[in-house]
Amino acid sequence: xxLRGARSNLARRRQAFTGAYARWLAKLLKHLxxxxxxxxxxxxxEASLLEARTVSxxxxxxxxxxxxxxxxxxxxLYTKRHAAEPGKLYDLDxx
Numbered sequence: 217x218x219l220r221g222a223r224s225n226l227a228r229r230r231q232a233f234t235g236a237y238a239r240w241l242a243k244l245l246k247h248l249x250x251x252x253x254x255x256x257x258x259x260x261x262e263a264s265l266l267e268a269r270t271v272s273x274x275x276x277x278x279x280x281x282x283x284x285x286x287x288x289x290x291x292x293l294y295t296k297r298h299a300a301e302p303g304k305l306y307d308l309d310x311x
Contacts (some may be wrong), residue, residue: 238275242268246286258297265290
């Protein structure tokens with residue numbers, strides 16, 4: 217019950233990071249994703265980093281340094297996840 221309240225509170229606060237503040241949301245999510253990757257919370261890290269990249273592209277553009285850093289963090293996450301779980305075959309296409 218308490219977690220649900222915390223999530224809705226986070227959602228309300230996230231709405232404050234729009235417009236000119238969206239770049240700060242992207243940075244926050246990027247750092248959160250990198251921290252989660254460091255704790256081997258790969259699914260949560262991926263969600264944070266993908267959202268960070270999406271927000272960064274919208275706020276700064278595809279070629280901005282912040283967006284490229286989000287992309288690099290995703291590459292590092294996928295490399296780390298593959299090393300930690302080599303039998304999962306993350307590098308193969310699903311068919």
